[in-house]
Amino acid sequence: MSEPELRVGVFICHCGLNIAGTVDCERVAKYALNLPDVAYAVDLLFACSDDGQENIKQAIREYSLNRVVVASCTPRTHEPVFRACVEEAGLNRYLYDQVNLREHVSWVHMDDHDLATMKAEELIAMAVERVKYLEPLERKAVDVIQSAAVIGGGVAGISAALDLANAGFETHLIESRPTIGGQMALLDKVFPQNDCAICILGPIMSKVGQHPKINLMTYSELDSVDGYVGNFRLKVRKKSPYINYDKCNGCGDCEKACPVSVKNDYEFGLATRRAAYRPFPQAVPNKYTIDKRGTSACKIACPAHVNVQAFIILLKEERFDEALEIYRKSSPFAGTLGRVCTNPCQLECERGKYDESVSIRNLHRFLADYEREAGEIKIDPIVPNKKKAKKPIAIVGAGPAGLACAYDLVREGYSVTVFEARKKAGGLLRYGIPEYRLPRDILDDEIGIIKKLGVTIKTGSKIESIEELRSQGFKAIFVGTGAPGSRKMNIKGENAKGVHHALAFLDKVNSGKTVEIGRNVAVIGGGNAAIDAARTARRLGAKKVTIVYRRSREEMPAISSEIDAAEEEGVKIALLANPVEVIEKNKQVSGMKCVRMKLGKPDDTGRRRPIPIPDSEFKMSVDNVIIAIGQEVTADALLTQLEPTMWGSLEVNPVTLQTNMKGVFGGGAVVLGGGGTVVEAVAAGKEAAKSIDRYLKDEDLLEGREEYLKPIENIEIDGSIKMSYAPVMRTLSKSKRTTSFGEVELGFKEAVALAEAERCLSCGVCCECEKCVEACKLEAVDHSLQDEIVELNIGTIIVATGFKVHDPIETREFGYGTFENVITNAQLERLTNAAGPTQGKPYRPSDHTVPKRVAFVQCVGSRDRRFNQDYCCYIGCENSLKQAIQIKEKYPKTEVTVYAMDIRTHGLGYEGLYRRAREKGVVVVKGRPSEIEEDPETKSLVVLAEDLYTGARLETTTDLVVLATALLPNDNTAELARKLKVSTGEYGFLMEAHPKLRPVDSFQDGVFLAGAVLGPMDIPKAVAYGKGAAAGAQALMAPGVFYVEPIYAEIDTERCFDCDLCTDLCPYFAITGTGEERRVMFELCQGCGTCAAACPKNAIDMRHYRKQQIIPQILAAASVRGELIP
């Protein structure tokens, strides 16, 4: 160091009595003067006052001080003040250090003046040690981009944006909702003048919409922030409104066509809205938005991706034809699958996580049944596409896969011929599934749909080879020949007379052949075929039917309602047993030897593996054994030239379903080897249809094929949904069930179906029924629009994301959510609003009458320690008084009582509001109600309270109770704070840099805070904050440069050995290059020092926080005087 001599000056501030009341400042000053290198020390009454600063400056000059320590309050507020003071005296501003005697000493050690004074001395000794090693530094100037972003378009954000824009700064206003206006736009009247909220806000909103300097980004959210003061880079996600705003004229035709109805947050749940909606008539921009949360879990789970939510919603709206039309976009089998589907959709149904899944399968069955009952199925043939029809397609096998493939292709305009070896089309649906589950007229009708569309089905024509079809001119072929073979058990006696294999058995019965069945039948297996065989055997006259299954009931793959139905019909189920031998008598079955099983560890399928228990054999005497342990592909199901897998099924590409031969595709049971379900076969047929279409168009089979169905992330089920369960379907009487093949399940009646549809949560909100597409004359609706990420380069950020109102539904306070006539003040605001759900009539929800008695309960959720919400909501009292006056003005005879701990009407004008309310006869009771009870008949409420002034216990009946609820931080405030690197306070609101003097600044340079994101405030205050933040941002941007603290890392490349640890650790990617080129980009470096602490070679050091500056301070802290205090 070239400096000649260290001369430290120490200034100890009394801060009036704040410090001096506890710390003996004079003694501290004397102590400091004795420290080495201290040339001057003095105590001052107020160091930060003009006088105090003048004293410091004079001392610096007089005593030639070259280092300064001020021991006063927190450097978080006063460091800049004293640095400036030091600088004015001609000393470099970084040759200064501050000791915090107030927050860290005098205010926290008030009870021991001696120890506090001693600690003050020690802290000063530490600072003196540190200050000796400080070096002069120069602040770096960075250019400031002359543009700002305002996050949040409520009244605070709007005010900020307008001021910035009017001052000439490019301003981006980012709002997460589809309109600006925030909470104020939802209010009816604003106190104390009680003028109309939207009337005064509306014009300002439209000014924002039209301002040439404001880039309004509604329905947009902040994705990420990087950069630094003056040079922030924001990534903003513009959520897709699925409507082209350039074309939309706000006519609302889409809203009228939309069948979805969901809770309307803009009406605080008092009304519903459509998925295509505009929040309110004065919305800016005046455009519609489609609220689409993703694809519902049911649709994703359905292998055929049937648009479940759409058909259920249209069903709910009694638009049955349209609902069925939606179903038939995916598959022709609404009635068939409505009976036999294993409904994977219902397993994923969100409602199932709450109470019970919606009976999706029964609902599409209802649609099909309804249509049949109403008359014939209305299907118009498809007009073939001339170009496509030149490339005919052959489908081998008229099972569910082949038919589904044909159905999709014919609707694309292709010419399709289906070849079926059997006498009738339907495959397993006809020859496998018994009639009592699937009446054949239903199946025939739905196969009829495919025929009506123009598909040729040639039954009784067996295809042997691909060549055969190619020679007939077919350009593409789908093989869906199924798996008609039954798997063998390979046990002794399996070939005896009286042993059947399930598929062959069902085939015979379903083809109308006679099958002899004895009195006593055993069915082996736990799948649907086993249940079908057992129930069929009962119908053929077997008296005792026993299903023998080797695992437990939980593992049975059959549809559980089918198992129940079998048991209802008298079928017994023997679990954890497995046959080892069929006992023969004269080549005829006489019994079965079985072994008992236990369950071991789960196998690949996740089911527990059955293990035989040694020496547990037992005999059953039976007349017939039906083996139903699975299907397999028979040799003739594979056409010649096609390659099988090692298991004998058809080998196909898992994505394109193409076989080893180009243009030949396969799907369904022939590929799955018999393990799949009907809906999986349908899905495979559809997938193959997609491939065939691509193949015939000469397109790549793979490219861009995977359609990503985005699952819904946040599904809100609030307490307002009442628990309910799916209805039980009517069934055929038990006596008829064992004697006939009449259909067992009788379907839903219309009223039941409507009620069941009502249970759908509409979790995707938009169901993609595309009714809006049809309705929009301007062709503005586009369901393929994607979210867009917009990058903004800006100089300053103003955060004005506001608050949320406390929803007492979770705590059910005062019966809210249980008693209909207990509402919140936000809801009342909507009720009194002419644009609200009741056109301004404050009707009580239960009977839509004007209440004759209204009670307001104040501080619901506010000033409440139970929820860590012990702060005042700031507006509740005035708001209730305003609402009380409104009611009194409209209905002077209505009695209004306000129950409050205190009425707080602060500031100008608000006391007048209180007086006006009382003059109009509003009664204020001091005291919070202890309880509210409902009269179940009248739905009126009894308020139990104590009047704290008179001590009287009150029990008052009232018609409507209004809860004045708390204001809370928004749900995303914490996440936003993290992105912006600003702090949140105790209650989760954002925290200002200083509660008194820097109310709109954050600790992050260039980030300003405005409005209720800081805590509850009323409108004028929010506006003032908005304007204040705008002024702060302008003051920062206007000079064009900003001086950043010169606290950043430095690298000594001579020491560096290129381990790259610093590069990896730096959160700002500020360290670049290698070897001699390695350097720190100071604009990016924020000065955290993580790199310096990590550097194994001590090659990095932090300016102003150098190791040789910190360590002396540490040593001073550790060693000052002895630890034994005399």
Next chain:
Amino acid sequence: MTRKRFEPKIVAFTCNWCSYGGADLAGISRIQHPPNAKVIRLMCSGRVDPVMVIEAFKGGADGVMVTGCHPGDCHYATGNYRTQVRFDALQMAMKTMGLHPDRLKLLWASASEGQQWAEGITEMTESIRLLGPSPLKAGGAGK
């Protein structure tokens, strides 16, 4: 005044954003706590080089506290994750240095957690008081 009791010397590293603010809030809220911790303000807890902790003990500190923002809330995004890693390594080295592991403590306190700050300091002071003076300094007889 003739008191003679062991007053531990605690060096407390704070970050500028969270824990220093928490200490300030304890002051603003007048939450009384023992005067034994001497705060050294750094920009981030990630600046705390293990060498600094070792120097503190070598210099005679009876206890060292490293304090910062809660994980996930670091003003510098990830600095305090490194703090945790370094703290864990240091904690393992404590025995090697002949020190009780309780002499080194990590405290996460946000700028709104004055109460937590005061409680953390109180607990640390009390636990070191029980351990006695650091064995690394002259006359130190503690664990």
